[in-house]
Structure formats: structure tokens, C-alpha cells
Amino acid sequence: GGSDTTAVALAAALKADECQIYTDVDGVYTTDPRIVPEARRLPRLTYEEMLELASLGAKVLQIRSVEFASKYSVPLRVLSSFEEGEGTLIAGEEDMEQALISGIAFNRDEAKLTIMGVPDEPGIAYRILGPIADANIEVDMIVQNVGADGTTDFTFTVHRSDYDKALEILQRTAKELGAREVSGDNRIAKISLVGVGMRSHAGIASTMFKALAAEGINIRMISTSEIKISVVVDEKYLELGVRTLHEAFHLAEEGRAEVSSLWQPG
Incomplete structure (x- = not known):
């Protein structure tokens, strides 16, 4: 990841036409070919699409290198170290036709926690997520469902490795808030x-x-x-x-x- 970012920085400083990144794959695919053998190499992607795919689990490029390339408008080309090919070009949105769907990313590193029956009032999200943030646990998706009885159910996801710690914190928070129940799922x-x-x-x-x-x-x-x-x-x-x-x-x-x-x- 660091070497990728260094390469992009050099390309930007030299005003190169593009920065070529050589990897163990011949480009970015529509999804993981190990799951979908029919997955197709994408000839081009926008910076924004590559950033989303990288943040969602695609491992071809580190997020920082793509952010840097986008900031300085350096076209990136992902190529194979082992075989010839055109790879995947990553560039600005104005430089390419827009695909409807470019790819499917997935992530198994997920766990879900729910605290049920907490008061529906200002600041409740902070009171739930504040202690989670204080423990340096990163939160991904958040859903809040407000009930007719003036209470709310609050669900969020974390990395699976943080599940046990987050569950312990949430159970303490539930007692402080008088919540009805806490549940979790790390599968x-x-x-x-x-x-x-x-x-x-x-x-x-x-x-x-x-x-x-x-x-x-x-x-x-x-x-x-x-x-x-x-x-x-x-x-x-x-x-x-x-x-x-x-x-x-x-x-x-x-x-x-x-x-x-x-x-x-x-």
C-alpha cells in the first residue's frame, strides 16, 4: 500500500500520463473469480468506484493510493506482474463511459449489534455510540427504528474482531438507559x-x-x-x-x- 502511494506521488510530481501498478492479478474484476468463475476484468473504473470497492473489501489497491491519485488526477492502471495485458484503467469520471454497475464487493468481517427499547429522544445515538467510539471501535452501518410507544431500536455493525468488546460495552449502556434488550450476531x-x-x-x-x-x-x-x-x-x-x-x-x-x-x- 505504501509503495503504491509513493508511486502515485512520483507520477503526480513528474506529471506522468499514468501510474502503472503491477500486482499479482491482471486488473480489477466485477467480483472475486473464486466465487464467480465468470467474473470479468473491468477495462476501466472511476476513482470513486475504486474507492468504494476498496473500502468494501476489494484488495487490489490500497485506499490511500486511490485517494491520492484522485486528488492529483493521476490515471492509475492495474497490471499483472506475470502476464501481458491492458489491465484496468482508473481515472476521472469525465474520461469514460459510465457503467450501470461496475462491480460487486463483499465483506465477511462484519458483526451486528442491536439495543432495543431505548428512549426516542435527542442525544440517544451519541449515548449509544459514544462509548463504542471511546473504545476505538469503528462503526459501519447504522439503522434506527422508532416504535409507536416512544422507544427506539438501534442497530449498528462493527468489525467481527470487535464484536465481543462492543457487546460488553452495549450491555453496560443498556443498563444505564433502561433498554429492554441487547442482541448481537457475528455470523x-x-x-x-x-x-x-x-x-x-x-x-x-x-x-x-x-x-x-x-x-x-x-x-x-x-x-x-x-x-x-x-x-x-x-x-x-x-x-x-x-x-x-x-x-x-x-x-x-x-x-x-x-x-x-x-x-x-x-
Whole structure:
């Protein structure tokens, strides 16, 4: 990761046409070929897409090197150290056609905690997450459900390695807040769709949810951004979920999938 960032810094200082990063893979793929053998090497990605994929679990490039490349507008090309090829070009959004969905990332390093029946009042999120932050535990997804009785259920995810510590802290917080119950699950996983084309196309979430439902995969949590949709599912469904979505969005095929061909009511 450090050497990648150094290479990008040198390329920026020298005003190079692009920075070539040689790795043990021949580019960035639509998803992990070990799970989906039909996964396809992507000829190009935007900086934003690569940052999302890297933050969500793709290990090809370190986040800092991509951030640096984006800041100084240095095109990156991921190439194989072992074979010839064009690799994957990572550049600005204006330099390339926008794919609807570029890739599927996933992460098994997830655990979920819920505190139920806490007062629905200002500052409650801080009172729950403050002690978690004080323990240097990173929080990822957050969902708050407000009940009709004036209480709320608060759910968040952490790294699996932090699960036991976070659960212990949350149980102490629950006593202070008079919460009804605390529960946790460290057998979950996160699956994420990434693509700048989401900004201009409707129906992506519907297609995703319908495809997972057809395979009997229950969605436990949902998180979205402009170019990403993430869902939390039971860990046992991770690989099936990735394969299902790869097929639903036709990611093995060259070119851009059209929403009209993806989403059909019924």
C-alpha cells in the first residue's frame, strides 16, 4: 500500500500520463473469480468506484493510493506482474463511459449489534455510540427504528474482531438507559453493488432486492450512497448472494446492462 502511494506521488510530481501498478492479478474484476468463475476484468473504473470497492473489501489497491491519485488526477492502471495485458484503467469520471454497475464487493468481517427499547429522544445515538467510539471501535452501518410507544431500536455493525468488546460495552449502556434488550450476531456478511451509473438510473435497488428474494435470501440491513447499495445478509448466503447479483446484473457480459432488461415486475 505504501509503495503504491509513493508511486502515485512520483507520477503526480513528474506529471506522468499514468501510474502503472503491477500486482499479482491482471486488473480489477466485477467480483472475486473464486466465487464467480465468470467474473470479468473491468477495462476501466472511476476513482470513486475504486474507492468504494476498496473500502468494501476489494484488495487490489490500497485506499490511500486511490485517494491520492484522485486528488492529483493521476490515471492509475492495474497490471499483472506475470502476464501481458491492458489491465484496468482508473481515472476521472469525465474520461469514460459510465457503467450501470461496475462491480460487486463483499465483506465477511462484519458483526451486528442491536439495543432495543431505548428512549426516542435527542442525544440517544451519541449515548449509544459514544462509548463504542471511546473504545476505538469503528462503526459501519447504522439503522434506527422508532416504535409507536416512544422507544427506539438501534442497530449498528462493527468489525467481527470487535464484536465481543462492543457487546460488553452495549450491555453496560443498556443498563444505564433502561433498554429492554441487547442482541448481537457475528455470523453476517455485507454484499455491495457499486457503479456510477446508479446516479442516473432508477430500479437498481428493486432489481437487487428481487433477485435476492427469489433465492430466499433475507436482507437484514440496507445502506446506500450515490454509487453504492449495501445489504447485510446471513453469512451462509454470502456466496449465493454474490453469484445471484452477478447474474441478475449481467456482469459477465461486455457493455452496460440496461435497467429495462433487469427489472420486470411480477
